[in-house]
Amino acid sequence: MAVTLLSLPDGNSSLEFTPDEIEAVRQAISDLFGKVNSEPHATYSQIAFGGEAFIFEQEWDEPCLIALTGAGGRLLAEIERHLSGTTS
Template identity: 40%
Template sequence: MAVTLLNIGEHLSLEFEPSDLDEVQACIDARYPGRKAMAAGIATVVSFGGETFTYQNEWDDPCLISSSNKGDELLRNIYTELSGD
């Protein structure tokens, strides 16, 4: 699985392949039960672990974008688990 963690402005974005979506969701669900998603225009607002993220999948390039320091920490934890780092 190829995942990347990028700095986007002041926060982080977890980037992955469309074929890895199920594995990313399974990782989130195992670590942070109660994930919720709600469509918001061209994006989806996803909540888990007490934080809110923006999920986008433009041009088959999915990403999960944090909007807080705590969200950045959650994305780092997910990245570490999925990348094997």
């Protein structure tokens, strides 16, 4: 699995993955944080889980989940660890 957590210039984080991994990312979010709320927009969806808000984009077949806060970035790091099978 090639899920990668990137640091963005604005200090937030983005979880990058392939279209084939979308279901695995969804399942990891559900396993770790439970219910997900989603609000679709024209070019992205705003989603919320674990008490934090995120932007989901899938431009050019390159899906990503962008944290809107530092706390959200920590949740993305948990997802990356969960999917990579590491615990630290």
